[in-house]
Amino acid sequence: MSDTAAAIEQLVTDAYAVISGPAGAERDWAAMRALYWPEARMTALRPTGSESCTIDEYIAGKRAFLTDNGFGETALVNRVEVYGDIGHAWSSYDGAWTEADGTTGATRGINSFQVRRDQTGRCRIHSLLWLVETPACPLPADMETRR
Incomplete structure (x- = not known):
């Protein structure tokens, strides 16, 4: 595995870790922001349409849920590809x-991380696009x- 691919693997691990934690534990939002480019977008695809936001909009919208309910997310399988200064992790x-x-x-589900x-x-x-698994769209x- 190249150094860049290894760095992307770690970036994906860190992205999951920064939103994960027990109920009542505030997340390290500064650490989350540091993982993303300032102009990054996060987009969820849903059966009813899509929802896209900036990192700050994600934090504002998900902070209470993540903190109040506790939430943990981990990678099952990552596929990383690199070309020059861009990379992709299918996770x-x-x-x-x-x-x-x-x-x-x-x-x-599957997260598609585009990395610069x-x-x-x-x-x-640079951007994160995800799709939650459904009976009609299994992993x-x-x-x-x-x-």
């Missing part, structure tokens, strides 16, 4: 949280199991 994920009534919620390397050689996320078999 299946598994996530869970606790609802106010104590029941557990769960999610899986800056002049100093540091990789940051591909080779992206289901943590390796």
Whole structure:
């Protein structure tokens, strides 16, 4: 694995870690912002349409949910490709949280991380596009199991 591919693997790991934590634990939003380019976009594709936001809009909209319910998300399988100063990580994920009534919620899907390397050689996320798994759109078999 190249140094850049390894850096992208770590960036993906860090992106999952920064939004994950137990209920009541404030996330390190400065650390999250540092993983992304300032103009980065985050876009969720849903059966009802898409929702796109900046990093600050994501934090404003998800802060209470992530902190109040606890939330953990980890990679199942990452596929990383690099060409020059751009990279891509196709990352299946598994996530869970606790609802106010104590029941557990769960999610899986695929995150598509587009990554750019800056002049100093540091990789940051340029954009993130994700799709939650549904019965009509299950994870591909080779992206289901943590390796």
